[in-house]
Amino acid sequence: MITDRSHLVDLDRRYVWPPYTASQVHESADPFVFVRGEGAYLVDADGRRYLDGKSSWWTTSLGHRHPRLVDVVRRQGEELFHCSMAGSTNPHAAQLAEDLVQVAPAGLARVFFSDNGSTAVEVALKAAFQYWRQNGRPDRTVFLSLAGAYHGDTHGSMSVGDLAEFHDLFAPILFEVIRAPDPSEVGGWERVVSEIEARVRAEQDRLCGVVVEPLVQGAGGMRMWSPDLLRRLRAVTREVDTFLIADEVFTGLGRTGAMWACDHAEVAPDFLCVAKALGGGVLPIAATLASERVYDGFRGGLDRALMHGHTFCGHPLGCAIGREVLAVYRDEEVLQGIPERSARLAAALAEIAEVTGVKRCRHLGMVAACDVGEGGYQGETGWRVAEAARELGAYLRPLGDVVYMCPPLNIPLADLDRLCEIFVRAVNRGISPHG
Numbered sequence: 001m002i003t004d005r006s007h008l009v010d011l012d013r014r015y016v017w018p019p020y021t022a023s024q025v026h027e028s029a030d031p032f033v034f035v036r037g038e039g040a041y042l043v044d045a046d047g048r049r050y051l052d053g054k055s056s057w058w059t060t061s062l063g064h065r066h067p068r069l070v071d072v073v074r075r076q077g078e079e080l081f082h083c084s085m086a087g088s089t090n091p092h093a094a095q096l097a098e099d100l101v102q103v104a105p106a107g108l109a110r111v112f113f114s115d116n117g118s119t120a121v122e123v124a125l126k127a128a129f130q131y132w133r134q135n136g137r138p139d140r141t142v143f144l145s146l147a148g149a150y151h152g153d154t155h156g157s158m159s160v161g162d163l164a165e166f167h168d169l170f171a172p173i174l175f176e177v178i179r180a181p182d183p184s185e186v187g188g189w190e191r192v193v194s195e196i197e198a199r200v201r202a203e204q205d206r207l208c209g210v211v212v213e214p215l216v217q218g219a220g221g222m223r224m225w226s227p228d229l230l231r232r233l234r235a236v237t238r239e240v241d242t243f244l245i246a247d248e249v250f251t252g253l254g255r256t257g258a259m260w261a262c263d264h265a266e267v268a269p270d271f272l273c274v275a276k277a278l279g280g281g282v283l284p285i286a287a288t289l290a291s292e293r294v295y296d297g298f299r300g301g302l303d304r305a306l307m308h309g310h311t312f313c314g315h316p317l318g319c320a321i322g323r324e325v326l327a328v329y330r331d332e333e334v335l336q337g338i339p340e341r342s343a344r345l346a347a348a349l350a351e352i353a354e355v356t357g358v359k360r361c362r363h364l365g366m367v368a369a370c371d372v373g374e375g376g377y378q379g380e381t382g383w384r385v386a387e388a389a390r391e392l393g394a395y396l397r398p399l400g401d402v403v404y405m406c407p408p409l410n411i412p413l414a415d416l417d418r419l420c421e422i423f424v425r426a427v428n429r430g431i432s433p434h435g
């Protein structure tokens with residue numbers, strides 16, 4: 001077993017270029033070295049077990065190594081791992097497309113496969129742009145997106161994103177976006193949406209579509225907004241006949257308590273992007289769902305086709321996993337178990353809301369967050385909370401001064417109670433390290 005911890009850390013420091021990490025931290029910090037996953041737990045090379053408070057970057061909604069997903073990997077190993085999707089298909093891609101359409105908001109009828117959240121968004125942006133180009137509205141070339149948005153790290157997804165630390169540097173090479181104001185600047189989400197309504201009407205001649213993370217902005221700090229406002233965005237985009245693109249890469253597949261965040265508002269977008277939990281944390285798989293009306297705009301010869309693809313789009317192993325993820329949700333009634341769990345997250349938040357310095361406690365479904373400082377993404381209090389959680393046996397990764405729990409949707413109640421208890425203690429310790 002290669003579990004000589006210090007040797008591995010040494011190799012990592014010497015050879016790995018990690019994402020979102022300052023080199024001076026990488027060179028000195030003591031990272032987790034995970035060697036095993038078991039349900040809601042991750043196991044470090046030193047044998048310590050940690051509750052996975054963020055579902056492995058929001059992917060393991062069914063926990064680590066769900067036996068049915070492990071079986072799929074084995075079974076596909078006897079069949080087929082990869083084949084291309086242009087000019088050929090495979091049983092799992094064809095059936096996953098049908099499965100997704102069946103659980104998706106009404107009207108979404110076509111599935112374009114890719115392999116991660118950024119590309120799922122990228123596909124929606126390109127398809128929306130091309131749709132207007134070849135269907136009589138070539139002046140529609142600009143998207144409207146929300147302040148504080150995160151849609152991924154590729155070019156188009158960065159353009160519609162709005163996180164200073166991630167995107168500002170690249171501004172000169174990103175495309176123009178109409179940016180909604182930040183709720184903190186105009187006095188709340190209600191005002192933001194009124195402003196968007198006005199902009200959508202004023203800019204309708206050049207508006208390709210409106211892109212949102214429905215109800216929860218994830219990486220932007222677990223910022224939550226209401227189903228009512230989402231309904232208003234659907235209404236105004238309908239009114240001027242432009243697209244609503246729902247990026248459900250984080251919120252989709254039950255994270256907010258419903259299958260889709262859009263379901264809380266009974267809203268059907270024109271595009272819906274799904275990734276992260278679709279692969280169950282086993283491997284990357286993503287999909288962009290579109291309405292039949294959108295697809296109709298691409299009917300015809302090669303000159304009207306969406307000239308976009310990825311080597312691994314629709315790969316049999318990924319699609320087999322995606323199907324099994326949906327089947328487990330159904331068979332194990334995963335969504336039905338959320339209210340009980342969500343109530344426990346809420347109770348933990350209620351407890352820390354009393355702590356001096358804790359602000360803006362919020363939760364929805366299986367996301368619970370609060371602010372432990374005013375430093376935003378650069379804040380350090382969140383990192384102290386994470387450090388305290390590590391000592392207590394849980395793996396949390398803060399978004400600067402925003403700390404959150406985002407456990408597997410099916411986390412056993414005893415594990416959830418333990419996670420909540422650690423969260424409460426860690427916040428207390430992180431906020432007053434000498435207290």
Ligand SMILES: *Cc1c(COP(=O)(O)O)cnc(C)c1O
Pocket residue numbers: 115116117118119121150151152153213218219247248249250251275276
């Ligand atoms: C994580 C995320 C993405 C990007 O997904 P990747 O798989 O990391 O490319 C896009 N949109 C949202 C809302 C996300 O949370």
